[in-house]
Amino acid sequence: MSxxxxxxWRPSEDVIKNSNLVKYSRWLxxxxxxxxxxxxxxxxxxxxxxxxxxxSVDNLELFWxxxxxxxxxxxxxxxDKVLExxxxxxxRWFIGARLNYAEHVFRAARWGEEAVVYVREDGVRRSLTWDxxxxxxxxxxxxxxxxxxxxxxxxxxxxxxxxxAIVALxxxxxxxxxxxxxxxxxxxxxxxxxxxxxxxxxxxAVDAYPYRGRVxxxxxxxxxxxxxxxxxxxxxxxxxMRGSVExxxxxxVHDWNEVTKQRGLRLTYEPxxxxxxxxxxxxxxxxxxxxxxxxxxGGVLLEAYKVGLHMDYKPTDKFTWYTTPSxxxxxxxxxxxxYGTTVLFYDGDPTARNFEPFWEITEKxxxxxxxxxxxxxxxxxxxxxxxxxxFNLKTLREIGSTAAPLSxxxxxxxxxxxxxxxxxxxxxxxxxxxxxxxxxxxVLPVWEGEMQCRWLGAAVNVYNEEGKPxxxxxxELVLEKPMPSMPIYFWGDKDYTWYRxxxxxxxxGVWRHGDWTMITDRGTVIITGRSDSTIKRRGIRIGxxxxxxxxxxxxxxxxxxxxxxxxxxxxxxxxxPGLQLTEELKRKxxxxxxxxxxxxxxxxxxxxxxxIPMTRNYKKLEVPIRKVLMGWxxxxxxxxxxxxxxxxxxxxLEALKPYLEEIMKE
Numbered sequence: 001m002s003x004x005x006x007x008x009w010r011p012s013e014d015v016i017k018n019s020n021l022v023k024y025s026r027w028l029x030x031x032x033x034x035x036x037x038x039x040x041x042x043x044x045x046x047x048x049x050x051x052x053x054x055x056s057v058d059n060l061e062l063f064w065x066x067x068x069x070x071x072x073x074x075x076x077x078x079x080d081k082v083l084e085x086x087x088x089x090x091x092r093w094f095i096g097a098r099l100n101y102a103e104h105v106f107r108a109a110r111w112g113e114e115a116v117v118y119v120r121e122d123g124v125r126r127s128l129t130w131d132x133x134x135x136x137x138x139x140x141x142x143x144x145x146x147x148x149x150x151x152x153x154x155x156x157x158x159x160x161x162x163x164x165a166i167v168a169l170x171x172x173x174x175x176x177x178x179x180x181x182x183x184x185x186x187x188x189x190x191x192x193x194x195x196x197x198x199x200x201x202x203x204x205a206v207d208a209y210p211y212r213g214r215v216x217x218x219x220x221x222x223x224x225x226x227x228x229x230x231x232x233x234x235x236x237x238x239x240x241m242r243g244s245v246e247x248x249x250x251x252x253v254h255d256w257n258e259v260t261k262q263r264g265l266r267l268t269y270e271p272x273x274x275x276x277x278x279x280x281x282x283x284x285x286x287x288x289x290x291x292x293x294x295x296x297x298g299g300v301l302l303e304a305y306k307v308g309l310h311m312d313y314k315p316t317d318k319f320t321w322y323t324t325p326s327x328x329x330x331x332x333x334x335x336x337x338x339y340g341t342t343v344l345f346y347d348g349d350p351t352a353r354n355f356e357p358f359w360e361i362t363e364k365x366x367x368x369x370x371x372x373x374x375x376x377x378x379x380x381x382x383x384x385x386x387x388x389x390x391f392n393l394k395t396l397r398e399i400g401s402t403a404a405p406l407s408x409x410x411x412x413x414x415x416x417x418x419x420x421x422x423x424x425x426x427x428x429x430x431x432x433x434x435x436x437x438x439x440x441x442x443v444l445p446v447w448e449g450e451m452q453c454r455w456l457g458a459a460v461n462v463y464n465e466e467g468k469p470x471x472x473x474x475x476e477l478v479l480e481k482p483m484p485s486m487p488i489y490f491w492g493d494k495d496y497t498w499y500r501x502x503x504x505x506x507x508x509g510v511w512r513h514g515d516w517t518m519i520t521d522r523g524t525v526i527i528t529g530r531s532d533s534t535i536k537r538r539g540i541r542i543g544x545x546x547x548x549x550x551x552x553x554x555x556x557x558x559x560x561x562x563x564x565x566x567x568x569x570x571x572x573x574x575x576x577p578g579l580q581l582t583e584e585l586k587r588k589x590x591x592x593x594x595x596x597x598x599x600x601x602x603x604x605x606x607x608x609x610x611x612i613p614m615t616r617n618y619k620k621l622e623v624p625i626r627k628v629l630m631g632w633x634x635x636x637x638x639x640x641x642x643x644x645x646x647x648x649x650x651x652x653l654e655a656l657k658p659y660l661e662e663i664m665k666e
Contacts, residue, residue: 121348151176156200176270190641274298315340321371408449
């Protein structure tokens with residue numbers, strides 16, 4: 001590229017030398033004679049990493065076999081083939097092997113040390129040591145078997161960030177049952193939609209959770225769910241905000257403390273085929289039925305170990321991510337237990353008290369890895385918080401970001417206001433693979449506004465509209481070869497009809513992910529938004545992030561959302577409290593767009609709204625709003641139960657009403 005962005009961070013010699021990736025590359029040379037060795041110079045490592053990445057996707061089966069060997073996968077029977085067939089969808093991995101996800105978690109146990117930490121916004125702190133985690137998982141697994149839950153049965157969970165959720169997931173996995181977890185923040189209708197198809201036998205539910213100083217009681221919601229999902233035979237209640245369980249239903253109700261009280265039980269692991277289901281995750285479901293994505297024991301396990309090469313997890317790390325159990329980042333965080341890493345979960349509003357909670361937790365708990373979302377960082381930039389000045393962040397070595405593209409200004413804010421010497425590693429992937437395709441790498445520099453690399457074993461490319469690979473040019477992010485953690489199927493869609501429509505309709509045999517992306521000649525990756533919400537003006541397409549970077553850099557603007565309808569660019573803006581959108585401010589916004597993006601990208605309409613509507617995964621509702629403008633009924637354009645702030649969505653529709661007739665004119 002003609003001009004390179006600034007390098008904001010370089011890993012030190014020690015970081016590179018002690019990274020999991022360097023240990024793996026040395027082992028690869030010793031054991032397989034594949035000698036691609038890194039140097040102490042991060043810039044020299046750019047071309048070296050590119051060689052390793054290309055080797056990993058050109059030799060896909062050997063690469064995943066080396067992950068299997070390097071991490072010492074415990075298999076109760078040998079595999080016959082690494083990959084058969086090699087097509088998407090339908091690829092099957094390590095055929096013949098039998099293993100269990102939960103067994104590998106406890107292999108990493110650091111007995112006596114904390115495994116899971118729970119912090120609540122009201123100051124409550126609870127934790128489970130590895131010993132306590134093992135005992136509770138053993139006890140719950142024994143109880144589940146005793147009430148008739150076995151291999152292939154579903155265990156539903158309606159939980160907040162409580163540590164009991166991890167116990168329940170591991171107990172479910174250990175007996176070969178299938179975990180179907182959703183966050184307690186979801187409305188009952190959304191939960192019923194998800195559970196109805198899955199038919200869980202047992203429901204594990206939290207009694208209540210705190211958020212923004214309120215306690216959200218869940219008893220009424222649990223009753224509604226149980227009455228609407230007849231497959232649920234019994235309910236286990238986790239007493240989080242109450243001292244005891246007082247829920248009365250027409251099905252047996254059990255107290256969590258009762259079903260996990262047995263001691264001295266040995267945990268046994270049901271040997272599962274590599275491609276047997278481990279859990280079902282749901283896509284956000286804002287524009288249709290949430291896709292019930294089924295992942296396998298072996299696929300998740302292999303991908304999670306590989307992720308640790310990029311995230312560089314260590315047993316000494318303490319790690320959290322801003323998430324909820326409805327979102328794959330919760331599962332992604334749990335996966336770090338495979339490295340012996342301590343995982344922390346926060347129940348509450350992370351934006352409370354001027355965005356202080358996560359930084360306070362980092363100082364008090366000694367967090368080493370903090371995962372945030374781009375919308376969180378962009379919102380914090382608009383506040384007065386200066387985390388590096390207000391808190392002691394000496395333990396913090398890595399910051400993750402996901403959910404939306406992080407702007408260059410977001411990168412700069414982290415290095416200016418959080419910490420100068422911190423590894424900022426945004427990632428991008430999806431619920432679909434319960435991982436990332438692109439993201440951080442501990443041996444490479446961080447360039448402003450860019451993700452460091454394509455991850456190993458992920459055959460990521462960018463195609464133009466003709467379906468040809470391009471570099472230094474924006475196009476569709478695609479995956480050209482299978483990954484082990486791809487969905488084995490969508491629940492109820494075993495002939496892959498829905499699956500094919502979702503990913504393979506644009507480029508036959510190639511996974512189109514739906515992100516508008518550029519891969520630079522340095523191998524870094526820039527995502528500018530969802531490709532179904534890109535803006536096309538005079539034949540030139542740009543991602544919505546390009547617009548947001550400009551508009552949200554203005555001090556008056558707290559958030560924005562851009563859509564294109566009938567060749568008109570409509571810009572919705574949320575302003576600082578007390579401000580009104582004047583003609584002068586409209587001119588200022590359009591002048592900024594004209595000078596930074598060009599005359600094609602000035603907005604035809606700039607409309608003030610109270611707040612920007614988002615999914616529960618913190619993505620802006622560009623597509624649903626565009627659909628409503630195009631005449632779709634609201635209930636067909638959006639699943640309101642999947643929206644984080646429904647009132648903001650309805651407020652946007654109200655704000656657009658006076659302009660509808662004019663906008664829709666050709």
